[in-house]
Amino acid sequence: MEKLRICLIGAGRVGKVHTLSLKNNIPDAELVAVVDKDEEAARRLAKEFELKIHFKDYEKALDWGKFDAIIITTPTFTHKTIAVSAAKAEKHIFCEKPMALNLEETDSMIQEAKRAKVKLQIGFMRRFDRGFLEAKKKVKQGALGEPLLIKSIGRGPGLPPEWAWDIKKSNGMLAEVGSHDFDTLRWFAESEFEKIYAFAGNYKCPQIKKKYPDFYDHAVVTVQFRNSGLGILDIGCPVGYGYDARMEVLGTEGVIFVGEIEDNQVTVCTKGSGAVSSIYNSWRNRFKDAYIDELRHFVDVIKRDEEPFVTGEDGKKVVEAVAAANKSIQIGQAVSLPL
Amino acid sequence: MEKLRICLIGAGRVGKVHTLSLKNNIPDAELVAVVDKDEEAARRLAKEFELKIHFKDYEKALDWGKFDAIIITTPTFTHKTIAVSAAKAEKHIFCEKPMALNLEETDSMIQEAKRAKVKLQIGFMRRFDRGFLEAKKKVKQGALGEPLLIKSIGRGPGLPPEWAWDIKKSNGMLAEVGSHDFDTLRWFAESEFEKIYAFAGNYKCPQIKKKYPDFYDHAVVTVQFRNSGLGILDIGCPVGYGYDARMEVLGTEGVIFVGEIEDNQVTVCTKGSGAVSSIYNSWRNRFKDAYIDELRHFVDVIKRDEEPFVTGEDGKKVVEAVAAANKSIQIGQAVSLPL
């Protein structure tokens, strides 16, 4: 079988995760080129993974064009332009979350991908995690009756890069970190967001406050779905103690818990220490298999010409929810959707 | 040492729990009388515990007066009248949560107790649970830096009696079940509620809807404290699967989890069953020791003439928070405190 040829746009941390997945775990696809504004970064990654070609500008890569699909891992504010250009060039698109900055952008991306008949998949890797999938399956089977409350936690140990501190460029931590949680809520509720209320604050990053007074490092959000279901999410970044992504679904007939913070099934007890277990220190460890599986899925849907499990529409709904939550923080009141 | 003489007002479930604590675990106090509008219930409890006297009306008990303190476990809407009368009769008061229906009532109770120089303790037994206490101690010691988010879960397996379904008589499930959670949030935040937002719904009790259209069986509440700390609580009743009272404190330097749902350290695995552990089926099991310890404390503070650890002021703040949350549910917007 012909290997699917992929071009990576964005040579940062998550870009490297995808590169490793392609190299080590997806034998029927291969990374053939890498693009990064920081040309040195592109060159380094190309060298490390023996890629023959790298680019500073994605337009050049599209001009070259010897690939079937792109993976976008650049900052949020660049997603739309890159994705639309790629769709025009008839390249399939895997786009990291958050999908884009606003609904105009997400709509352009969705429409252009549709017009070009290319796949558009959003990087909500939790949807590929064994535990989340198992929970979803159980909920679908009715193990909990009707789900009525979905809770999600998204906390990361460190701060994202500076561009993400600027709420205008990133939509803030609710977009950077919380996109996964909004998606989880919506995925399990099987309903659309109707009303959102959020509190947030900058509790740990006084140094950021001056330059970015809107920056918040922790937020709590409650939502109501159209089907009247409820949701709670809280996000925090940086939380220091580790990477924490747990969820809970309360239904009319029971509850289901997904995820834990301990990461390697080892507990050490010494005098006065208590029982000590390691904590996940990164999304890379916590969702190692899910990152592989989402890319595996992307390659499969292209090859089989099917719809991806996580679509542009899914990405768009989260962008809208984040916008509503940010507005709620700003005005101090609940916000109704659609915006 | 002379035994402290106590009169129980309310011969229901929690009344019996306190009776057992007094009989089996607090040797320097004794229950000497019981009062219940349902005279048969009073008679039964008196017989079972070999009490010489029981009453239908608390006024009669106060007329008789041969006791030092009362325990109030009657419906919320009766608390204020009983407590004020007891204070006037110079009896110390242990009052179950929720303290009362509104701030006028709580203020009367506090003032009258103060004037009469009697103790007034509210039944927030979680404050006496070993785990909650240990967590609080760790937070005070600064183990988590500054607490910035406090989360609490309050879910019970069954429904309270019918009077509690009427939000006018009970303030609803946020009062009946959630009082503990509001108190936990405030206890750990060491700050007062500033703003509260709540969603609620009746997801499981269609039969109640007709008679009590305001009734909700699940609610999620987010709060902001004056010190800018955040809080989340969710309550549900009846949840069926068990009694669930867990909490979490996220601070600037770490996180602490308190409580679990498994109740007896036994796990059974058979073919196809998975690993199965029992779940707490009642607050009586989950907080068995805490119920004893809060009463032990009540007896101690009377004997030593000290302030109780959980005061009328604590009860009042929770009544206010519940009122704000109920108002938020009603108007669909956040509510600022004080009311």
Add this chain to the structure above:
Amino acid sequence: MEKLRICLIGAGRVGKVHTLSLKNNIPDAELVAVVDKDEEAARRLAKEFELKIHFKDYEKALDWGKFDAIIITTPTFTHKTIAVSAAKAEKHIFCEKPMALNLEETDSMIQEAKRAKVKLQIGFMRRFDRGFLEAKKKVKQGALGEPLLIKSIGRGPGLPPEWAWDIKKSNGMLAEVGSHDFDTLRWFAESEFEKIYAFAGNYKCPQIKKKYPDFYDHAVVTVQFRNSGLGILDIGCPVGYGYDARMEVLGTEGVIFVGEIEDNQVTVCTKGSGAVSSIYNSWRNRFKDAYIDELRHFVDVIKRDEEPFVTGEDGKKVVEAVAAANKSIQIGQAVSLPL
């Protein structure tokens, strides 16, 4: 109802635990006297608990005789003499584990108690622990099919007093610590020990080696029951990290786990710390309720004139098993029972 009058013989740590149980939790019994060779210890305990009388010699206490039952918490090598004398004086006997030093002693105790028609209960408190009882119930109900392997762990944080280091006076740590584990194995197997093999060593107490060359601080024992079931126990003392008493029953249809080392449902996570839970630091915390319940049972069986749940025969079988294990350690081969 008349209170059952009890005399405590042995004013040490476990003696005080029983004293507290009697005072705070068993209203229909009362401690009326205490005996200790160390008269000062007896006086201190008598004073603290407002007992009117204390003795240096148990014979004097028996001469005085104004009590119904005794609790023996003295060193093992004294149990037999005290118990036999008490039985002759027609006092009911609660005797701490290990029951006695050898089978002659256990037989005398059993026979004398029988002759005098007094109750003889051995202090295997694990049999009164909620978790152990729940597990036993499940096994009896056939949840695991036929039990075929029973495993028990007995580890304590510190060393017992010096007399216990002398294997001639105590039968060593397998008696002091492991008696509970042998009893657990036999209780769940519902069969008698047939063959025992043991390894042991002194790994942590070089200072004891000189004076007591036979002393071992850790041991592993495998047993075969007459019904062909298997057992494993390992004991260690001092282990430093905490008090650890867990068990496991493997049956033909499944497995059951009992106990955990974490003690208060609190987990703290900070940067680099991992997830940290407290560990039980003492049998007093781990089996707090079981200590109360075994004494509650003792009082009940006396009042109702029934057989205790844990009899002298149970104590004897453990003494025999410990002797076999010690012999196995000595000769380096398996030992068959009965001895």
Add this chain to the structure above:
Amino acid sequence: MEKLRICLIGAGRVGKVHTLSLKNNIPDAELVAVVDKDEEAARRLAKEFELKIHFKDYEKALDWGKFDAIIITTPTFTHKTIAVSAAKAEKHIFCEKPMALNLEETDSMIQEAKRAKVKLQIGFMRRFDRGFLEAKKKVKQGALGEPLLIKSIGRGPGLPPEWAWDIKKSNGMLAEVGSHDFDTLRWFAESEFEKIYAFAGNYKCPQIKKKYPDFYDHAVVTVQFRNSGLGILDIGCPVGYGYDARMEVLGTEGVIFVGEIEDNQVTVCTKGSGAVSSIYNSWRNRFKDAYIDELRHFVDVIKRDEEPFVTGEDGKKVVEAVAAANKSIQIGQAVSLPL
């Protein structure tokens, strides 16, 4: 880089696991041929994985010879002949556990591999599990002081194929299942087995008893190491409830636990169900990554011309321990090593 060419000998379950690892996770190696006595099985696997060639006899494969290394996953009693022939043909050898039937065989294999200067790695995949490795690292760092007791559990849900029921062909379940546990004990003890005592029985397989009267499905083994450390292992097969591979190291300064039975971080609670978690149902899931990593390591040591982490010597010591345990079962007494 040239891909390492590998020939698989044995197209059964574990053979397929290794095939999948090579295909999906080890890009610099490739499976080029498969051998199986059951030619249909060889053909099927060849077809499924698009291999150009397959063989009925390993000799034919060696004659063909266009590969660098072999993976042996055939029944134990064939290991030695295949491995020695492969070594003579200068092929590197990855050999599944148990390494061979007896010490003569293991010695031949080791010597021939040495003479031919080919790598010989034994399939103790637990040594590549993240948790086991983390525990080993902590022990090496002295986190527990000196390890003094190592415990290992090895239980599988189903029975191995019939050849393994014949103790003469397989050395029984202690070899088939317990090899991993013996290796774990020795790896952590860093000392050699000195004395071994074992009990065993056939508790669940009466149907096997007639044809194979020596067959046992459960066994418990205690060992003493030369450095005086202790070990316990228990194995069972079939246990029905799942695949269970946990271990524990008790040292002079603490204890470490590795592994759990719950497999996907999902817990479901419904009315009356308790809290239910899935259990590992197979070694394939429990040690998914370890199986990949051991093969990754095998490829790496060949490419870098280094010694494997798990050598023939390691395999041999386990064969010896199993033999001693089987002898102990037979004679009913402890057995000293070396045999």
